[in-house]
Amino acid sequence: MAQAGGLDFEKSLVELEKKIEEIKNFTDGRQMDMQEEIQQLEEKAQELREGIYDNLTPWQIVQISRHLKRPHTLDYIHGMFADFMEMHGDRAFIDDRAMVGGVAWLDDKPVMVLGTQKGKDTKENIVCNFGLPLPEGYRKALRLMKFAEKFNMPVVTLVDTAGAYPGLEGEERGVAEAIARNLREMAYLDVPIVVVIIGEGGSGGALGIGVGDRVLMLSNASYTVITPEGCAAILWKDRAQAARASEILKITAPDLKRLGVIDDIIPEPEGGAHHDPQVVIEQVKTFLQKHLAELSKKTVNQLHEDRYRKYRSIGFFTDVIPQTAEDEERLVEKPATGKKTVKKKKTSESNDVQ
């Protein structure tokens, strides 16, 4: 039976589970039959579990998505692939340990897999800088993606970061440029890209390796333009109101699917990925196999076109003056040759979410 992870909202469940465990230990080897009581308590625990995990609030999901014990990028890489040969460095400055990547084999085919790496404890986190990449991390990622393009293998990126490292070094060495370049290059990479948000998707730092043909997201992952704490600080000058901000920001997988930002949701075991890492790693692998198989049928041109259209169509606005046929004509008319190119499909959207 899964043990709850020790987050605030799980307290009552953790206590109950502990009590059951104590009774079990106590009765063990003694001439006592408390099976019935244990059964009852376990039923109660299950009820409690469902009550909590079936009704997670966005803020609770944020906490699960940041959980220290959650499987991280390297856990997935080692769990999903037959072999993994890590590659290091941006060939210019350093090897950023917050970004890992290399070639791995999925069903005997090479895949380029890369992602942001968080640690499970402070010691690990010091090595990987808490999963906050430097510009060199993004440059390494791009180098590996270009390698994949050259040798025609698909790219899988695993996203789990609070964001790019917000510090002097990053600014000095152009973290904004590094992310921007990745966005531009990933839009037209010749090979399929599947992105999986496995934990925290923190703004530009996540998007810097997050442009792809398919964006998948674990059911308890979060993906946001600003941390709920940061948003609360701006809105109400109070970081403690993060829970409220997380409701507003729409950062859970179902919300993001509704907004058209992600394509598929990968279910997690009850209570979150850390309750049963093996199951969730298998699950991610199955989803990857499915999406990579679909994408492998596309030509390079199709990949480019579909990827462009995917991002081109994201946006919510209202037409004040709609594009007119006349405007369209003017747009496509080529006076020099007198030839008219094919009319472009109207791209304007005026969806209403709420």
Place this chain on the structure above:
Amino acid sequence: MDWFRKPKYMTVRVAKKDKKPGIPDNLVTRCPSCSEIIFNTEIEKADRTCPKCNHHFQMSAQGRLAILADNGEFIEQTSGKITAADPLNFPGYKEKLAKSKKRTNLEDAILAGICTIGGIKTGLAITDFGFMGGSMGSVLGEEVTRLIERSIEEKIPVVIVSASGGGARMQEGIISLMQMAKTSAALSRLAAAKQMYISVLTDPTGGGVTASFAMLGDLIVAEPKALIMFAGPRVIEQTIRQHLPKRFQRSEFLLEHGMIDMIVNRQNLKQTLSRLLTISPK
């Protein structure tokens, strides 16, 4: 003798303040850089720079259009006119939009269209810090993308002037973040079409705008002493507790660190752009 006694009270007649010809509030400005008091007309004449110390004041999109485009004219955007929706139903967003629209006389934080600069037909977009910090939401992302797409069709170069200290617009949540991917993808097409893109960075430019189209210019030009950043200095100080050097994240700092091509005074900007645009394929 009462005659020589000083009166206890004296009434001094003072002309009413509002009737006296004084200095109206909007006549002079104290330069925040050199502290000189300067006539506003002189600042305006110098394209909103300080004639004493060359401090560059912030400028509206319309003001920039007037000094960059030939005759200050352009055909606004490709087609249609769009305005922000409120996809997240974000508290206070609608009010903020209404207020910004009124103040700036803009539909959103951007002006975009086709003009000529030094006689060269160019796609020009200008973001405006006065409209919610020049932040990028759906409208700004769409306008930039439409402009780039149209410029590809018309085979003309693109100039984008950024004054977007706000970065990605929080009020549109993840949708704003995706505008970074959208505009960068469009620039990928522009690059493939071998059309030139010049990015002009002005004070201030940050966050999601810096980490997308602003840093992707074939050439990157900045105005003097502009704040150009990814994470804001306050964010860095708070989260990392690092002491930041003087001039950190200013244009000169970026030039030293190899992030931009050149720093150009606003009064020379048009001339510089005109010259650079001649390199662009006809």
